[in-house]
Amino acid sequence: MRIDLHTHSHVSDGTEPPAGVVASAKAAGLDVLALTDHDQTAGWAEAACAAGEVGMGLVPGIEISCKTAEGISVHLLGYLHDPTHPGLLEEINKARDARVHRARRMVALLSEDYPVDWDLVSRHAVPGATIGRPHIADALVTAGVVSTRSEAFASVLTARSRYYVSHYAVDPVAAVKLVRDAGGVPVFAHPVASERGRVVGPETFEAMIGAGLLGVEVDHRDNPAAGRDYLRRLAAERGLIVTGSSDYHGTGKPNRLGENTTSPEMLARILEAGTGSAPVNMPAL
Incomplete structure (x- = not known):
């Protein structure tokens, strides 16, 4: 079974509509995907309808923009949360x-x-x-x-460019708590992607785990090999869910659907922990 738990549609910064992402996932031979648009859940309904039509399992999700007190960008994936939860919705709207x-x-x-x-x-x-x-x-x-x-x-849009402007984002520890409060499953997205900029240290990992972090995205093209090893050790020590995914954006990025995948066992843990919304057309794991 091929499972990709990190994709984006044109509701945020992908290039395909939600139904198009589902169709592309089907064509790529995937069995289950998660739609995780940035700070948005507006694509869920369209993706769910398309998933039912083509026989694709769908995990409703989101990628939340976060920032530490030191100004380090953190992305938090949330799965199966309640999209109407007031506290989480307020932070998402602010972001x-x-x-x-x-x-x-x-x-x-x-x-x-x-x-x-x-x-x-x-x-x-x-x-x-x-x-x-x-x-x-x-x-x-x-x-x-x-x-x-x-x-x-x-080049022009790098964080080191004179054209770059920072923006508000919720603290990652607070975001983890909000996702859990909303019945969702928080997973740290590409945690050691050092090519993207500064990454957090062990203290932030510990604080996020203490707040209820349930998983880490290990197999992602932006996580270097040594970083993946570190994440696997951490996950084993702390009992965290381990995911792998593409971070697909259509033609917006070179990332290809299914280039990294999540095991059925790990997906089963996500489905068991998520209570805020329901998966769609989920195959037997």
Whole structure:
């Protein structure tokens, strides 16, 4: 059984609609996928309908933007939470609003040097999607500034660029507690992806585990080999769920569906722990 628990649709920064992600997953030979848009659950209903039509198991999820007191970015995957939980919903909405404010400021800075403006950026997002750096990157491609979204992130949009603007994000320990309160299963996304920027130390891991963290995403292309070994040891010592996934964004990133997968045994632990919402069309594990 092939299980991919980290994918994005155009509801956040993927390039395919939720139903398209499901169709692509089916074509890639997957049996189960999770839709985990950034700070959004608006794609759940469409993905669930598509999953039922093509016979695909679906785990409703989210990827929550977090930040430590030291300013280190952390992404937290949440599975099977209640999407109407007031506390979690409040934080998600704050993060989403902050992303838009940040995007507007970055576009204003970029427009001083490049032929991009808010109208051009908006054309690269579907109605209701949260505009962020990926959409700015796509606008830069359209304007001929860079050739690909990846090139934009490696140059003009890097955190070291003068055009970069930080934004509000919930503390990861608080986010873990909120996901648990909402009946969800919190899993630390690509925890040692050092190529993306600074990563947290053992103290943050311990604080998140103490708050109720249930899993770590080990097999992810951005986790280096030594980091994966560390995560496996940590998971074994602390009884954490171990996941693997693609972090698929359609054509927005080179990540391919099913390039890393999660075992049925680990998925079964997620399904047992999640009580806030229900999986869709789940096969026997």
